[in-house]
Amino acid sequence: MYPIVRVNKKHLLENIRAVTALCVAKKIAVTGVTKVFGGDPEIAAVYVEGGITRLGDSRVDNLKLLKGLDAEKWLIRPPMMSEVNDLVTYADASLNSELATIQAINDAAIAKGKVHKVILMVDLGDIREGFIDHEELIDVARKTEEMEGVHLYGIGVNLTCFSFIQSDSEKMAALAELSKTVGERIGRELEVVSGGNSATLDLMMKGGVSEGVNNLRLGESLLFGKERANYTFLPGTRKDVFTLECEIVELKEKPSVPWGTVGVDSYGNSPTFTDRGMRLKAICALGKQDFDVETSVPVDENIIILGASSDHLMLDVTDSKRGYKVGETIQLQLGYFSTMRAFTSRYVRKVYMD
Template identity: 40%
Template sequence: MRKEYPCIDVNLSKVTHNAKQILSLCNKKGIDVIGVTKVFCAESPIVQAILDGGITDIGDSRIQNLKKMSNLSCRKTLLRISMESEAKEVVRYSDISLNSELDTIKTLAKAAKRLDKKHNIILMIDVGDLREGVLEEDAVAVVEEILKLDSISLIGLGTNVTCYGGVLPDKDNLGKLIRLKNEIKALCNIELPIISGGNSSSLYMVMDNTIPEGVNQLRVGEGIVLGRETSFGKLIPGCYDDAFILSGEIVEIKNKPTVPKGKIGMDAFGQKPSFEDKGIRKRAIVAIGRQDIKVDGLIPLDNNISIFGASSDHLILDVTDSTRHLKVGDIIDFKMDYGCLLAAMTSYYVKKYYEEELALASMS
């Protein structure tokens, strides 16, 4: 098969392997895993690879992606706080949604009643990261109001850290969820079965056995697709970090200076660039750019290649030290960080290929 470039090769076997490893790691601590599909736009081969790894709950932040998965029998969770304007679709396409606004929850209750359904929600608590969530001191009052709604079932508490404020999950902030669960049980006479203790950033606590007892759910995306926890960027034991490889084609290769000639103004993105004079270097241009990728999230597989920069459509590389005799038409491969993968998988211009039966290389 002749490939189109730029493209991403997805090793589905490695995705399944990572899902199995993380599920096993978490299950040993009594923790269930929601496989988060948003970074790859819920593309069905990758969703199935996660399910093949034994994960039975899927989560996504976009209703459009949950619609794509409506034929799957797994439990589905809407991860982004619900919009009132999409309440009907939230109830129709998700089994559970994360919520923090009482007015929106009331709107969901009305939609659920019209659809003759009971909709499950997890109430998000802000433990310090200052993204979504009710404040701890307001939680009981909000719960009391939720319990008045016939078509809503409150099934748990959750939180999110590291995504906005960079606050790390720890025993103290995740412990707040456990204390609040006990307080709600005492004051409201309700048992909340789910304590959702964050995302891949909480995996380090599973790995070092410090996650508070009582946290019984994590929402894991990056851990599965890139094989690492996200608080410190450590690889998860037994997982692969190369299940997704981006490839681009060289369209120009020339020896050029490293400092432009002329008066420097703003670039195409409104920034005034600066340059280090490294003399004459062999520069390769690859046909991919900022419209498709997050440039600082690219990691060339060839350690002797470095990145000068990029425009909307062109990625400029320093290939002087590469041992390959590169020429126009050759392909350069990259690993990616989460932000780069998110952009590339979302890009219409990046072709996706799914490898279903690749032999797994020995773990390095």
Template identity: 40%
Template sequence: MNRYPRVVIDLHKVEMNTKLLVEKCSSNNLSIMGVTKAFCAEPRVVEAMVKGGISYIADSRIDNIKKVAEYQVPKVLLRLPMKSEIDDLVRLVDISLNSEIETIRAIDVAAGKLERIHKIILMVELGDLREGILPEDLRTVVDEVVKLDNISLAGLGVNLTCYGGVIPSEGNLGELLNLAEVIKKEYGINLEIISGGNSSSLYLIDEGRMPEGINNLRLGEAILLGRETAYGERVEGASSDSYVLEAEIIELKSKPSIPTGEIGMDAFGNKPQFEDRGVRRRAILAVGRQDIDPDGLIPRDPNITVIGASSDHLIMDVEESENNYEIGDILSFDLEYGALLKAMTSNYIGKDFIEK
């Protein structure tokens, strides 16, 4: 018997999405870092991405990178390293993204003890206001980096869209290339990686506007959900249903659409708002905010809608569905990225795999 709630992962679709994107990027001289954090680096999904042709395995957490140590593919730590994890970093990771010279010095010391050279990509702040060195401060950092014995400056990178929503453009990616050219001229370093962002940069390829010299993208959502993230458009030819959430109905009743009594805060400190739609048929599913983001669920039955959720319950309006649902029936949902991230992280959601 299947365990519910569960996420069903189609490994073949993940592999095919990866191949499609590898071909798209390689035709524009771009390698791909396959971002594995959304599914906690589950080895079977990583295997599908490796088969699809990714050049690097990239994750934000050392614990996830430990799961995929067996793969002979360079490992990249995406989140800036914590000083407390540097010993593991130099043992397990080939390349890390950095913006703090103090941390880089500590990596140099740890790498020296193991007689290793650790590669770094310096992240540059180009408007999104997450991690990154301000462009005017980059030379100061590089001045110190080139003096370190166990650090190799492998490249420059930029994060866009993830925090501030700033869209990659010929302008900001061109600025990244200009900084790489400065490093080449002033320090004689021909950087091997110029990483121009994530799935939000893909639209530049489609429009023929990806600046020449950007040679790497860090792709997660585009591979997993078949979507670019600048405008939320589908990647042509990619599957958007590699991941499907299934959850079981535990209550079916017709109830008013507005609560009775004075409205205060809900379990998450918000004061909810309700629309009076009369008495409606409602289904409660055995999954909640501890496991998923209800706003990121797309019901596969087009005639039902998500009303809301508490920690452990997802409440659906099924009044207009053509299906005569019963207790114990299973409802299926496609997932947006935030819902996928939470579902794959939750220990309370089963993970099942489709091989072909």
């Protein structure tokens, strides 16, 4: 049954070793982010095989799936109050920006006889999570240090995910300096200074990450072999870890341009079409709930993706040399969001290749 996502674990392992080697050379440890593939333990196990000792996810439910792996587990999104008990059970550490939540984590950890590690987030311009007021962050750090059920593990920043503010030397220097200040106020050095995600790699390789920043939370670079600042592929990496196969259910010559009055889509936009004349078009049993059109590329370079509805993928196969037939499959190379949707969809089977 199709559609199927094929996961090339050998190529993933190559990516992990290549990217972590780049980071180790700069004295930076990696937290491997598992949210793209829904915390699938078979894929996360490849992270651990590649030498990654910290795993991060934005869902506690995904961290539950990772409990059998020998790695420190991080929740990389500020915790919800309603999930604090599960957080303490399944995560070793979490990124936080609210004192009330930290207090709740402290209470839950004490009740379970545990100590939970806390990383305080600072906002350096992306206006997502984190403290803007540095004095407030220092005050929360001091109060966290006094709690018995939590351990102040470090500080971190996130950039490029909401406002797409880029990581730069000035921001990394500010993060490192803030870490020193917090350390001075609490009387000890922080263990973790987390400088962001795959968008910081380009800056790191150019020597722009300040000494003292010792961690990056990486997902896209490990899985797809590219950094996010310029979307360039990293040396020694592969881009073909995830391949989606979908089955052709209709194959007919049709006009390039529809006829009739054009309405709007579900987002209120009117579609536009390029007139290429009569073309051979394939419809595959795959839709937007299963993958992302914008971050998918046909393996057959002569195929054009025309678009998709919720459960139909429309392709122009006129120029292909393959001579496709109904019932045959077409392969798509998946990017970040396409992989995320495929692993979220229960209609897409997952097959693992060693």
